[in-house]
Amino acid sequence: xxxxxxxxxxxxxxxxxxxxxxxxxxxxxxxxxxxxxxxxxxxxxxxxxxxxxxxxxxxxxxxxxxxxxxxxxxxxxxxxxxxxxxxxxxxxxxxxxxxxxxxxxxxxxxxxxxxxxxxxxxxxxxxxxxxxxxxxxxxxxxxxxxxxxxxxxxxxxxxxxxxxxxxxxxxxxxxxxxxxxxxxxxxxxxxxxxxxxxxxxxxxxxxxxxxxxxxxxxxxxxxxxxxxxxxxxxxxxxxxxxxxxxxxxxxxxxxxxxxxxxxxxxxxxxxxxxxxxxxxxxxxxxxxxxxxxxxxxxxxxxxxxxxxxxxxxxxxxxxxxxxxxxxxxxxxxx
Amino acid sequence: xxxxxxxxxxxxxxxxxxxxxxxxxxxxxxxxxxxxxxxxxxxxxxxxxxxxxxxxxxxxxxxxxxxxxxxxxxxxxxxxxxxxxxxxxxxxxxxxxxxxxxxxxxxxxxxxxxxxxxxxxxxxxxxxxxxxxxxxxxxxxxxxxxxxxxxxxxxxxxxxxxxxxxxxxxxxxxxxxxxxxxxxxxxxxxxxxxxxxxxxxxxxxxxxxxxxxxxxxxxxxxxxxxxxxxxxxxxxxxxxxxxxxxxxxxxxxxxxxxxxxxxxxxxxxxxxxxxxxxxxxxxxxxxxxxxxx
Numbered sequence: 080x081x082x083x084x085x086x087x088x089x090x091x092x093x094x095x096x097x098x099x100x101x102x103x104x105x106x107x108x109x110x111x112x113x114x115x116x117x118x119x120x121x122x123x124x125x126x127x128x129x130x131x132x133x134x135x136x137x138x139x140x141x142x143x144x145x146x147x148x149x150x151x152x153x154x155x156x157x158x159x160x161x162x163x164x165x166x167x168x169x170x171x172x173x174x175x176x177x178x179x180x181x182x183x184x185x186x187x188x189x190x191x192x193x194x195x196x197x198x199x200x201x202x203x204x205x206x207x208x209x210x211x212x213x214x215x216x217x218x219x220x221x222x223x224x225x226x227x228x229x230x231x232x233x234x235x236x237x238x239x240x241x242x243x244x245x246x247x248x249x250x251x252x253x254x255x256x257x258x259x260x261x262x263x264x265x266x267x268x269x270x271x272x273x274x275x276x277x278x279x280x281x282x283x284x285x286x287x288x289x290x291x292x293x294x295x296x297x298x299x300x301x302x303x304x305x306x307x308x309x310x311x312x313x314x315x316x317x318x319x320x321x322x323x324x325x326x327x328x329x330x331x332x333x334x335x336x337x338x339x340x341x342x343x344x345x346x347x348x349x350x351x352x353x354x355x356x357x358x359x360x361x362x363x364x365x366x367x368x369x370x371x372x373x374x375x376x377x378x379x380x381x382x383x384x385x386x387x388x389x390x391x392x393x394x395x396x397x398x399x400x401x402x403x404x405x406x407x408x409x410x411x412x413x
Numbered sequence: 414x415x416x417x418x419x420x421x422x423x424x425x426x427x428x429x430x431x432x433x434x435x436x437x438x439x440x441x442x443x444x445x446x447x448x449x450x451x452x453x454x455x456x457x458x459x460x461x462x463x464x465x466x467x468x469x470x471x472x473x474x475x476x477x478x479x480x481x482x483x484x485x486x487x488x489x490x491x492x493x494x495x496x497x498x499x500x501x502x503x504x505x506x507x508x509x510x511x512x513x514x515x516x517x518x519x520x521x522x523x524x525x526x527x528x529x530x531x532x533x534x535x536x537x538x539x540x541x542x543x544x545x546x547x548x549x550x551x552x553x554x555x556x557x558x559x560x561x562x563x564x565x566x567x568x569x570x571x572x573x574x575x576x577x578x579x580x581x582x583x584x585x586x587x588x589x590x591x592x593x594x595x596x597x598x599x600x601x602x603x604x605x606x607x608x609x610x611x612x613x614x615x616x617x618x619x620x621x622x623x624x625x626x627x628x629x630x631x632x633x634x635x636x637x638x639x640x641x642x643x644x645x646x647x648x649x650x651x652x653x654x655x656x657x658x659x660x661x662x663x664x665x666x667x668x669x670x671x672x673x674x675x676x677x678x679x680x681x682x683x684x685x686x687x688x689x690x691x692x693x694x695x696x697x698x699x700x701x702x703x704x705x706x
Contacts, residue, residue: 136514365523366519369516
């Protein structure tokens with residue numbers, strides 16, 4: 080059932096993405112790139128939250144570090160998109176390692192608190208260190224990645240395709256990761272850490288590796304974001320950036336690989352439309368998030384899953400077969 | 414060497430520490446009894462500050478008016494806390510920590526915008542009442558009356574909480590609920606009311622400390638994010654779930670911050686963060702914490 084949902088989501092999202100890339104106007108390419116970047120960020124967070132059961136409230140730090148790393152490298156040393164992005168990712172991964180070492184051994188509650196605290200520390204540095212980061216004003220005027228006029232495409236179109244292809248590559252990577260022994264252990268550690276420990280695996284070590292991978296991927300998203308917005312601002316590091324990604328994860332569905340992608344697309348789309356109506360977007364997302372947690376923790380993808388199950392069961396009943404509903408048994412309140 | 418700064422910084426540190434203890438104690442209490450990390454604690458703190466700002470304007474600059482405003486603001490936040498618990502938080506008990514954390518975080522978003530809706534985005538100015546604006550000299554340092562009020566209230570809360578938890582029936586029930594909720598249920602005690610009461614008390618404390626701090630800090634939307642980080646640092650150093658630990662954590666934070674601000678103002682936050690890291694490395698459950706993390 081799960082793979083069917085993934086397939087369904089892919090079937091919806093993939094053609095849309097291709098369509099934007101081939102036919103999209105400037106506005107759509109811009110929006111598309113933004114969705115791809117946020118989707119990348121959200122998916123990296125979901126590796127921790129949905130897959131690994133590690134609730135990190137400080138993921139913005141790695142996003143922001145990726146942005147600042149890539150942006151500053153591009154501006155100070157005049158290097159291009161690819162090397163700058165690698166630097167950004169490296170910086171993010173380094174900090175993920177440092178902070179991760181202190182965070183992963185803790186209980187979920189401590190982990191949440193600590194990731195948030197460390198993330199805010201990084202923000203405080205960027206906010207105050209004017210010489211390095213431009214302080215609270217940030218930095219403007221990052222050079223736009225140039226692609227010449229390759230294939231007759233504009234720079235913007237190229238940038239969109241790069242973001243999209245990177246997103247697909249990361250999704251594939253995570254897909255393989257989830258099915259690898261490492262991924263299986265990580266997921267198992269979410270469900271029953273003690274048992275995994277008894278199998279002889281060091282749960283903190285597995286979680287640390289996951290934390291670093293997630294941090295590096297967030298850094299990738301951040302690097303792209305810096306080039307997308309052509310600027311660097313401390314609020315890229317403020318914890319609420321990570322919280323926005325968290326919203327996308329919960330909305331889209333934290334139990335599916337493509338859930339956060341759906342969440343990112345949906346939330347950014349609604350954001351575009353809704354900010355015309357209300358300036359209290361935070362409250363709206365808060366209410367939505369709260370309602371999801373209480374009544375539909377599987378998010379949109381979860382809802383889709385239940386829909387598909389209901390349809391399958393109906394068809395089976397018509398054909399005279401019985402379909403065991405294990406998932407409903409699991410979902411029943413204990 | 415001129416040590417004249419020591420008393421002044423000690424007082425400043427003690428003031429910070431005692432007021433933060435009032436806030437952090439609420440957080441610790443809620444976690445100890447219900448096992449929920451109330452992310453929205455900073456939001457309740459902010460609510461207390463904003464309420465005081467408006468009430469103080471309404472009730473006048475006299476001492477009595479100010480005290481009344483303090484009281485009303487804190488109780489209001491307590492009531493709001495009780496309502497939140499009754500209708501929303503109570504649905505989280507027994508759910509995965511992931512969902513509990515995400516939900517209390519969603520409350521932060523909603524409460525932040527509620528404050529923006531009612532008060533706008535500008536900073537609220539709060540004046541100290543005339544009665545408490547003075548200061549006096551002690552050991553070469555200038556101590557403001559307001560500082561003493563804060564320290565006094567802080568100590569009163571410390572004693573009050575200790576008395577409540579260790580010398581009253583209700584306190585006994587609260588402690589029992591934090592140790593073994595199910596046993597309490599089996600004994601026929603009304604655990605639901607205990608939980609609501611504890612959350613209301615925690616909210617009251619957050620609101621009170623917010624109201625008390627209002628004249629001293631910048632009352633703006635966004636102060637909730639600032640304070641919650643400070644609270645997290647305190648409870649990590651002191652140990653979550655232990656009130657004595659929270660007191661110790663607050664004192665460590667207050668004094669360290671105050672002295673660092675004197676020498677290296679820009680580094681104050683990093684010094685306390687470093688303290689947190691050191692505590693984590695040497696004693697992960699906090700100085701006086703139980704072995705929960």
